[in-house]
Structures are given as C-alpha cells and as structure tokens.
Amino acid sequence: MKQLAVISGKGGTGKTTVTAALAQLLEPLALADCDVEAPNLSIILSAGEGECFDLKVSSRARIMEERCDQCGLCLEHCRFSAVDPGPPFRVDKVACEGCGVCRMICPAGAVVLEEREGARVCRSLTPHGPLVSGKLAVGEEASGKVVTRVRMEARFIASEEGLEFLLIDGSPGIGCPVIASLTGVDAALVVTEPTLAAAHDLERVLQLTEHFGIPAMVCLNKCDLNPDMAEQIREWGRRAGAPVVAEVPFHPRVVEALREALPPMGNLPPELEEALRGLAERVREALGLERRS
Amino acid sequence: MVIAVAAGKGGTGKTMVAVNLALALHRRGLGAQLLDADVEEPNAHLFLKPAWEEREEVLLPVPTIDPELCDLCGECARACLYAALAVTPQRVLVFEELCHGCGGCSLSCPAGAVGEKARSIGSIESGLTAESLRVARGVLEIGEPKASPVISRLKRRLDPASVNMIDCGPGTGCAVMTAVRGADVCLMVTEPTPFGLHDLEMALDMAAELGVPPLVVINKDRAEPPEGEPLRDFCRRRGLEVALSIPFDPEIARLCSRGSNLVDAFPEWQKRFVGLYRRAALIAGGEAA
Numbered sequence: 107m108k109q110l111a112v113i114s115g116k117g118g119t120g121k122t123t124v125t126a127a128l129a130q131l132l133e134p135l136a137l138a139d140c141d142v143e144a145p146n147l148s149i150i151l152s153a154g155e156g157e158c159f160d161l162k163v164s165s166r167a168r169i170m171e172e173r174c175d176q177c178g179l180c181l182e183h184c185r186f187s188a189v190d191p192g193p194p195f196r197v198d199k200v201a202c203e204g205c206g207v208c209r210m211i212c213p214a215g216a217v218v219l220e221e222r223e224g225a226r227v228c229r230s231l232t233p234h235g236p237l238v239s240g241k242l243a244v245g246e247e248a249s250g251k252v253v254t255r256v257r258m259e260a261r262f263i264a265s266e267e268g269l270e271f272l273l274i275d276g277s278p279g280i281g282c283p284v285i286a287s288l289t290g291v292d293a294a295l296v297v298t299e300p301t302l303a304a305a306h307d308l309e310r311v312l313q314l315t316e317h318f319g320i321p322a323m324v325c326l327n328k329c330d331l332n333p334d335m336a337e338q339i340r341e342w343g344r345r346a347g348a349p350v351v352a353e354v355p356f357h358p359r360v361v362e363a364l365r366e367a368l369p370p371m372g373n374l375p376p377e378l379e380e381a382l383r384g385l386a387e388r389v390r391e392a393l394g395l396e397r398r399s
Numbered sequence: 400m401v402i403a404v405a406a407g408k409g410g411t412g413k414t415m416v417a418v419n420l421a422l423a424l425h426r427r428g429l430g431a432q433l434l435d436a437d438v439e440e441p442n443a444h445l446f447l448k449p450a451w452e453e454r455e456e457v458l459l460p461v462p463t464i465d466p467e468l469c470d471l472c473g474e475c476a477r478a479c480l481y482a483a484l485a486v487t488p489q490r491v492l493v494f495e496e497l498c499h500g501c502g503g504c505s506l507s508c509p510a511g512a513v514g515e516k517a518r519s520i521g522s523i524e525s526g527l528t529a530e531s532l533r534v535a536r537g538v539l540e541i542g543e544p545k546a547s548p549v550i551s552r553l554k555r556r557l558d559p560a561s562v563n564m565i566d567c568g569p570g571t572g573c574a575v576m577t578a579v580r581g582a583d584v585c586l587m588v589t590e591p592t593p594f595g596l597h598d599l600e601m602a603l604d605m606a607a608e609l610g611v612p613p614l615v616v617i618n619k620d621r622a623e624p625p626e627g628e629p630l631r632d633f634c635r636r637r638g639l640e641v642a643l644s645i646p647f648d649p650e651i652a653r654l655c656s657r658g659s660n661l662v663d664a665f666p667e668w669q670k671r672f673v674g675l676y677r678r679a680a681l682i683a684g685g686e687a688a
Contacts, residue, residue, distance in 0.1 A: 118410005143570030205501030247573035279439035282544035
C-alpha cells in the first residue's frame, strides 16, 4: 500500500483543500485525518462523524486526600511543578505529565494514576473511500499516539477493502503529530504559499522530511500572490530536492467555496482545477499508482 | 497583562494580530512585548525584524546509564511510563526523544546506575526591533517532538510591567495550552468558514478549561456578513464578543506575503488595534474582579 502525507509547516496554506482535491481525483482510496488538534477533512468531504471510539492515551496523577500525610516528597520530586501543596495537596492536571514519579515516591501510597480518554477516533465514509479521523481532547499531549492509531485503523480498513492508496492529511508544524504522520510514508507533499512566513516554515519542514529521509515534493498554492517569493520557493525546492510539482493560482472563489464547505473539484475556476489535476498526476507518477480503467 | 493569541485552525492570522497589536501598543507608549510561542514554526520575527541580541539553550535532562553499576535489573524501564528505556540482555537502551525528563528512572534504580545529562531541544532568543519593541521567541529543534518545555522556558520572560502578547501555535493540544495557561485574556482569531468555526469551538473549550476569558477576532471577514452567518450566530448564542473584524482583501494578503504590517500600511489600523486592546483589557479586568 502506498502512503502519502500532506503537510504544510505553516497552517492555512491549503493543506486540507489540496488533500480533498486529491481524494476526489485519486479515488478509490483510504483517508486519514491526522490533524488531530484541528480535524477538518470530514467537513469538506461531508463525511459526518460515523462510528467512533474513545482512546485512553495518557494518565494524570491524583492525590487521595485521606491518605496523604503532607510529607511534601511529591512536591520536591515533581519536575513539572504540578503539585500544589494546598492544603490539601493536589495535582494540577494541566501541568501533570503523568510520569508517575509522585506515585513512586509517596511513602503513604496516596497517589493514583488515572488514565484519561484523551482522544476520539472516528471511522466514516466519504464518496471517495473510507476516512479515519482523530480528535485530540483539549490540552492533551499524546497527539503522536493518536496519529499513529488513526493511521493504523486507516491502513487496516484500506487492506480490508483492497485499497492501494492511503492519503494522510497531516497537521501544521514540525512537532510530535507531524513526525507521527510522516513515519514510514512513501512521500510527503508539502503545501505552501509564496509568503515570507510560509517560505520560512517550508524551510523547516523540508529539514524535517530530510531528517527522516522522506522524499518530498511541494505544491505552491496561491502561486501568483507574490511572484518574487514564488521564485524563491521554486529555487529552494530545487536545491532541497523537493521540487515544486504544481502551482495553484490565488482566487477569491476558493475562499467562497471554503465558506460553504464545498469540495474543491467541481467548485473552482477551470484553471485551478486544471492545476490540481496536474498535481494528482504528479502524485500518481511519484507513487507509481495505477490508473483506474 | 498577558494577552494570548490563539485560533485552533492554522493560518487564520494569529501572528498578524499579535504583531500589529504589539506594534500599536508600543507606538502608543504602552509598554509592550511579544513572545512568539509557535515554537515549531515561529514567524513573528519576519514581520518585526528584531536584532537578536541574546540566546539561551533549552535543556532537558535525559538519563545516562553507567554500565559498571548497572545489573540490567529492568527497574528503570518499568518505572518509565513513556517507554523511553528498554533493557536488553546486554545493555539499557535510551530513546532520548521519548524522555520527558521526569527523573523516575534514576529514582527507581537500586544500583545507582542512572545518571543524567542535559540535552538541548531548542532555544530562546530575544532582541529589540529598530523602534525598540522587545521580541522573544522559542525555537524547537528539528526532529524534536515536544514543544511544551520550550514554551514554558519562553514564558519565564513574561514582563509583569508590560502588556505581553503571546503568539501561540495552531491547535488545542498541550503546547498551545502551555502557551495560553495563566493569560489574562485569549484572543481567538478565526475566519468565517466551517473549519474556522469548528476549530474555534475546540479553542474555546481549551480557554474554558484554563479559565482564560476569550475574545473573538474575525479575519478574512466579509464586508457585509449575510443574515444568519454561522460564525456570528455562534458567537451571539455563546455570548462571545467579536472585538475586531479584518476584511478578506487580496491587498492585505499581498501585504502580509511580503512581511509588511497593517499598522504601517494603513494608519487607521493603529487606532483599531488600540481599540482591540481596550476590549481585551476590559474583559481581563472583569474576570479578575
């Protein structure tokens, strides 16, 4: 099974729009929405929530007041400043990282670690194939674990249904969820735009793909917004071995389509749809996907 | 005063709002500084162009194993809830990227074989712009998964005597929560799309959990929002104040693409951002009382 991760570095460059267009153009396929802190793919592909289950991904410590003799050892050993000496002693659930040192050190056995349901994984059906999406509970840290689980579910469904291609919508940034989205994929597609901020973020995200040895290609969205910056990005892409394989012009119609949550193909001006078709072809070639008869 | 700028969704204009607000307040003579807490992709400096004058490494402790003392009993690996240690018949393996630096392994080792060394996961930089606005940023090293320790370190630079703008990253996970935690008010920069709204709801849940009052800024807004527009309807229903609207305008998009600022290009925005601060200060004060 071939896997492509769509990532962006900077948010708002059009990652989900491009993913949706690729889903329309490269169907049938399986989809994984790994932007677990802001999952939007099911909205644009009007997939609904589908079947969901909750994942326990992390723990938090709790101090049982009746057993605590306020010796202060937990306060002394917690490196995350998560123990509030009160009285009574209590754990700040935002600061706590669930390491368990307080439980280990407590002579009174007053600390328990409680697992929390930190994420919800949903499996739904789009017109182009099955979609697995993950949604991280607010403030949850274990985004990498959720991304890994979402991808596992999506791979499972894909193989069950005999699908050859898994398309992954990644998250912005270069941290834990992005790394988990990239592990083991065949290629990464970086969606960027010719702005100073996006170019700066592109540089960092291409360092990340290089760090993990993942072949990358670039889609330059809103390509006519700033010609000088666009040229710079083409040049960087060439030098970093991550060529710009498609250029999609800036058009107010994209914003309108987004406001109405319409999928891109069939709702955009012809020149934009043409560019997205070209992108789909380049992806097909890069991954060696078979053309549907 | 601490004003966090968050959004949930990426690319809604958090950095634009944080930067222009900082500039407007600084020029008004209200002491301001900007902390860029989007440590995975910090961008505020591209718009403010500070001269970095100082840099500090962000170090996390990670375990080292003394093979002379270690008898491969496996206590350390059992104590580590992040699976950052694995004991093989020959030696103990340390997966540094998974380590949170909690110290549990060294506490658990009966042989005293676990020591610690410092590992750099990023840096904090600080400097002044040409007009002497203080800017600091956290930068996460490439390949490092955990942003929160860099953000916590950056927040040591909060100045209680100034208005501190914290430019947060996208999302609503641990990193953003670390950035927003303790702020007096959180500006929620959103856009009138179903995606902006969906992610705004998640960001509002986060602010509620932290007890930080929110204030909505709508970017890429329509000049005349139609009756029954979902985003404004939502804000009305939830009793949320829309404190500022920035229109969808290709001219603004081009301006930002070059790294230029609204308050420089269009003087009327100076006043509007000071107005945004007044609303924010009112909400922050109201909550505190």
